[in-house]
Amino acid sequence: MKPQEPLSLDALTAIDGLLTHEELMIRDTVRRFVRERYLPRAAELFAKEQFATDLIPEIAQMGLLGASLEGYGCAGMNAVSYGLALAELEYGDSGLRSFVSVQGSLAMYPIRRFGSEDQKNKYLPKMAAGELIGCFGLTEPDAGSDPGSMKTRARKDGDSYVLTGTKMWITSAPICDLAVVWAKVDDGDASSIRGLIVERGAKGFETPTIHGKMSLRASPTGEIVLNEVRVPQENVLPGVVGLKGPLSCLTQARFGISWGALGAARACYEAAVAYTRERVQFGQPVAAKQLVQEQIVEMAMDIAKGQILALHYGRLKDAGGITPVQVSFCKKNNVGLALRAARKARGLLGGNGILLDYPVIRHALNLESVYTYEGTDEVHTLILGSALTGHNAF
Template sequence: MTTVEPSSDLARAQGTDFFSTEDWLTDDERAIRDRVRTFVDERLVPVANHYWEAAEFPRELIEPYAALEVAGGSVRGHGCPGMSAVAEGLVTTELARGDGSFSTFNSIHGGLVMSAIDMLGSEDQKERWLPRMARCELLGGFALTEPDHGSDVVRLATAARRDGDEWVLDGRKRWIGNGTMGDVVIVWARDEEGNVGGFVVDRSEGELPGYHASVITGKTSNRALWQADIHLDGVRIPADDRLAGARTFADTNKALTKSRQAIAWEGLGHAIGAYEYALAYAREREQFGRPIAGFQLVQDKLSHMLSDITGMQLTCLRLAQLQDQGRVGIEHAALAKLQTASGARRVCAMARDILGGNGILLDHHVARHHADMEAVYTYEGTDTVQSLIVGRAVTGLNAFS
């Protein structure tokens, strides 16, 4: 694929930071952010629209992404970056500012999968998979959601039965990011005792009998991310490939808590991207003899957009501080995701409005953010699910059932 340069500086970072939160960053955190920002501006944004419209994953970017040495984020040891939670969040934000599909790929491969192996795997399992995943020699997929179990995935029906020195997996999964191209796919299933575990389907040596994955087509969001329907028909894996620390759904929730923190930063990235494009456009676009940025209605929108973004930045930074201190609970991650998903959705909608008719054209980038935010608003728990998690925390009463 031949890259094309952005049509103007609209596609480059403007450095939105109204409350100077950069003052709180370390030199290392700034360096990581700037490294990823350069990759986004020079490699990702110029091809994002093409791959989004074609509904193809940009494999050409895997090698330069690997060279950033950010896969795995805050995972320490086994060849992983071991960066701070703040730096990990900044990586997610910068990637989402460029393209939601690629940011979600990072959140699945380097976030959900590598973090789950780190939190729940044995030392042997970590050493077996993490170094090669950090170098992107192996790509990861996370198979939790099922056709009949989304918000109530705790009731998952995929089964795992023990047969000698092997586990046998049967069931169906849906909306599985990297499910067709993942070399290491964590399948969450219920064993014969009723306990939920993470079973690593290692496809690095070739296709496994019974593992059937097909790309979901017809999406209007995150089109360049390949999500799959997976049918597991007697898939056999070694007994040792069940994650050693994954014995109940509470263990699964550890991975989801970490993931929801990443998705909060992802919403922030979409909001910043849409806002920066809208602001630059408003300064350039003239109507009635002057730039539309000089009209009261446009300035009112931009001010409200910036207000949402600033609140999201402060929430995400504090969430990362709590993560580094080991003080994050599922309720904290839920509140952050609740705030950023709804806030970023508003920001993207206002950006699309400021661009008028041009707001539905990929050339101006806002249309892609506007569409992709619909995925962020839904995955890793819908807005309603997040609100119930927070509601349970503040009232002490469970409203899920």
């Protein structure tokens, strides 16, 4: 009996019928870009630890930098359109999606929400155009899941603040033109966490690259070293004091990650289906074997449920907002299912599953980082546990 054409995941969920014409157009535009401009280079970029900086103008042209923000040259996409775009970017590579997430949710968002009008006008249009690249300085060598224990300090000195400290695991730091750095500001007798915009070229500001990563190799990751960096008063974000500032940025990024991870999962799933349909053992394609079909079905069910969850929360966000707890739920669920899908796909490809000729091992390695950043899986578990039981376990 001749095998039938496999049913696509989009057909399984009938997801297209739930999307507007504009949402479909944005998704399909980014999908073409990733397949035509990024995927032919994806393995080489990963192998050589290189980021495709030459594609930044094209990414900006599609309106993907600060895509969900309003005004100042930003596209003003709704949450669902933005999520769909990130899923397509991560179908290419988590590093590609991370660049867009950091630029929009972690660098542009705090300026848009907490910045002065002068700061917004100075930075946001150029960031939306890809002319200025930003990064987000929160995590430190000894302050990851507990950002309140940060050691970076800013002391008042005349009309400036002097910054000292080190930030770690900072996406886009090596290529950034500016960094939104969160520090404990000593202002008289009080100490509070504030956001400061630090521009490239400031004396004492360095961003060494972190080498030797086995995950997110196609993403530019570095440190931010602050050695008595003088930051003018006008570069302090005036609209927020305390951890509310950086945590609100992380909530925006986590929402995007919950969509992006679905793209990585789908890439692994599609690679596994295509491979098992072609790979013949014992006189049959391995896709005809029951144990293989069981794993394919489990992957498809997981991804389909994740898509429906992300779409539901995207609609809620567009209707007036979702809570940080709901974002944690979506991030934990969807990154977890993506990592399971990558591991299943790696097994189904056998020895070929560890080759960069196929996308699976690249996504599997990348997702190990996605599982950890913007709140570890354990942190999201405790956020949900606290909400569901009323007891804080932190």
